[in-house]
Amino acid sequence: MSRPPLRTGRFEDALASGRPVVTCEIGSGDSADPEDIRRRARLVRDHVDAVNVPDNTAGIVHLSAVAAAAILVQEGVDPILHVTCRDRNRLGLQGDLLGAAALGVRNVLCLTGDHPIHGDQPQARPVFDLDSIQLVALVALMSRQGRYMSGREIKPAPDLFPGATENPFAPPYDFRPLRLMKKIEAGARFVQTQIIFNVERFASFMERVRDLGIDRVAPVLAGVAPVRSAKAARYMRDHVPGLEVPEEIVRRMEQAGAERACREAEGIRICVEVIDRVREIPGVAGVHLMPIHWEEAVEAISEGARLRPAHAAGTAAVAAALRGAGGDGGALHDHREHSA
Amino acid sequence: MFTGTRSEGHLATRARGFFARHPRLTRALELLVLPVEMVSKKAAFGCKMCGQCVLHETGMTCPMGCPKTLRNGPCGGVRMDGRCEVTPAMMCVWVKAERRSRWLPWRGAILRLQPALDWSREGTSAWVNELIRRPRKSLV
Numbered sequence: 140m141s142r143p144p145l146r147t148g149r150f151e152d153a154l155a156s157g158r159p160v161v162t163c164e165i166g167s168g169d170s171a172d173p174e175d176i177r178r179r180a181r182l183v184r185d186h187v188d189a190v191n192v193p194d195n196t197a198g199i200v201h202l203s204a205v206a207a208a209a210i211l212v213q214e215g216v217d218p219i220l221h222v223t224c225r226d227r228n229r230l231g232l233q234g235d236l237l238g239a240a241a242l243g244v245r246n247v248l249c250l251t252g253d254h255p256i257h258g259d260q261p262q263a264r265p266v267f268d269l270d271s272i273q274l275v276a277l278v279a280l281m282s283r284q285g286r287y288m289s290g291r292e293i294k295p296a297p298d299l300f301p302g303a304t305e306n307p308f309a310p311p312y313d314f315r316p317l318r319l320m321k322k323i324e325a326g327a328r329f330v331q332t333q334i335i336f337n338v339e340r341f342a343s344f345m346e347r348v349r350d351l352g353i354d355r356v357a358p359v360l361a362g363v364a365p366v367r368s369a370k371a372a373r374y375m376r377d378h379v380p381g382l383e384v385p386e387e388i389v390r391r392m393e394q395a396g397a398e399r400a401c402r403e404a405e406g407i408r409i410c411v412e413v414i415d416r417v418r419e420i421p422g423v424a425g426v427h428l429m430p431i432h433w434e435e436a437v438e439a440i441s442e443g444a445r446l447r448p449a450h451a452a453g454t455a456a457v458a459a460a461l462r463g464a465g466g467d468g469g470a471l472h473d474h475r476e477h478s479a
Numbered sequence: 480m481f482t483g484t485r486s487e488g489h490l491a492t493r494a495r496g497f498f499a500r501h502p503r504l505t506r507a508l509e510l511l512v513l514p515v516e517m518v519s520k521k522a523a524f525g526c527k528m529c530g531q532c533v534l535h536e537t538g539m540t541c542p543m544g545c546p547k548t549l550r551n552g553p554c555g556g557v558r559m560d561g562r563c564e565v566t567p568a569m570m571c572v573w574v575k576a577e578r579r580s581r582w583l584p585w586r587g588a589i590l591r592l593q594p595a596l597d598w599s600r601e602g603t604s605a606w607v608n609e610l611i612r613r614p615r616k617s618l619v
Binding site: 229280313320325 | 546547548549550551552553554555556557558559560561564565571573574577578590592593594595596598617618619
């Protein structure tokens with residue numbers, strides 16, 4: 140029995156670097172046009188370490204996430220593939236995980252998935268054969284032990300990097316960090332959270348996360364999103380279960396007015412403020428941007444919050460250090476401070 | 480599973496071995512037990528007859544009442560008032576499970592990783608499965 144050689148991906152390297160990591164979710168393709176995915180990827184790829192590819196977002200049919208992630212690999216992006224339990228049973232999931240690994244997709248974010256009742260085809264039969272915690276365990280089983288759920292050996296074992304999510308803004312609040320702990324026990328290696336608007340609640344969630352020692356085992360990336368209009372803010376507040384949008388944000392978006400440039404600038408400003416507050420919280424290893432079909436905003440947010448992908452920051456710092464007299468690494472240290 | 484004395488464990492193993500050699504007898508016993516189990520658990524907990532009961536580990540709340548049949552905790556879509564995102568008329572089973580589990584002496588059980596469901600056992604007796612049939616090992 141030979142173990143596969145130890146490999147790491149760029150995203151994993153970025154997490155291991157200790158620098159703040161930036162990831163971003165892009166909208167899924169709504170047709171068989173690969174150019175749509177490429178265009179979105181090009182808008183964000185220079186600002187992030189990895190790009191998330193959602194899996195039939197909100198229970199609405201989109202281009203296959205595995206295919207979209209494979210297109211991102213061609214674009215030189217390290218994708219994070221979303222895998223939900225809604226549409227496939229354990230056979231389908233294992234097959235897709237192998238397929239993803241074969242196409243060079245390494246990072247897998249394991250989610251429960253939205254119920255089809257909220258999607259465009261509520262008649263669909265929800266699967267939920269596994270839950271997100273069992274899915275994390277499945278990815279860990281396949282990649283670490285090199286086995287299918289049946290116990291049969293996979294040769295060679297797929298190279299996968301399992302991640303998990305948690306929503307600090309849905310009851311039962313006290314149970315959320317414990318549920319995240321379950322995912323870590325199941326084998327999750329990184330965490331991306333739900334969109335944060337209520338920073339206080341997130342801070343108290345992180346306190347428990349630190350108590351449990353989760354942040355030392357799996358880096359936690361704080362989810363943030365720019366709001367595009369007051370209407371969008373109200374919609375998120377009233378119609379998206381599991382999202383907490385404080386009144387203040389709705390009010391600020393209303394005050395920004397109806398003019399597009401003004402409201403979009405305000406949305407980005409709010410997002411940057413959230414990022415600035417969130418990264419002061421101990422245990423937060425970076426941010427996860429969810430621009431919700433507004434990839435154009437990523438550049439502005441990135442500039443506003445002085446975000447820098449850990450990977451690029453590393454390259455720049457090494458270059459700067461090499462240029463510096465004596466190469467004492469002072470520039471490297473300096474850079475790390477400022478890119479936080 | 481059996482935390483009793485050594486002889487108890489031994490007895491249970493022997494009983495299991497006996498029933499394993501007599502699958503027809505097991506089936507007959509199940510036919511006797513099933514109606515009692517079905518009626519009592521349905522009335523008390525809204526049992527869905529998954530055949531692999533975890534009630535005692537989930538705050539005496541049946542997780543199979545969740546529209547996503549989640550056995551390890553709530554999804555991220557629970558409404559702010561604790562209601563289910565799919566069926567707003569219903570409280571999230573996990574909000575109830577978490578609250579009730581605090582009253583149980585074995586409250587830590589809710590943190591246990593629950594293995595994937597064995598759908599081939601749906602409709603069978605969880606009691607018979609637990610006590611007589613061999614526990615099925617799931618790798619996940």
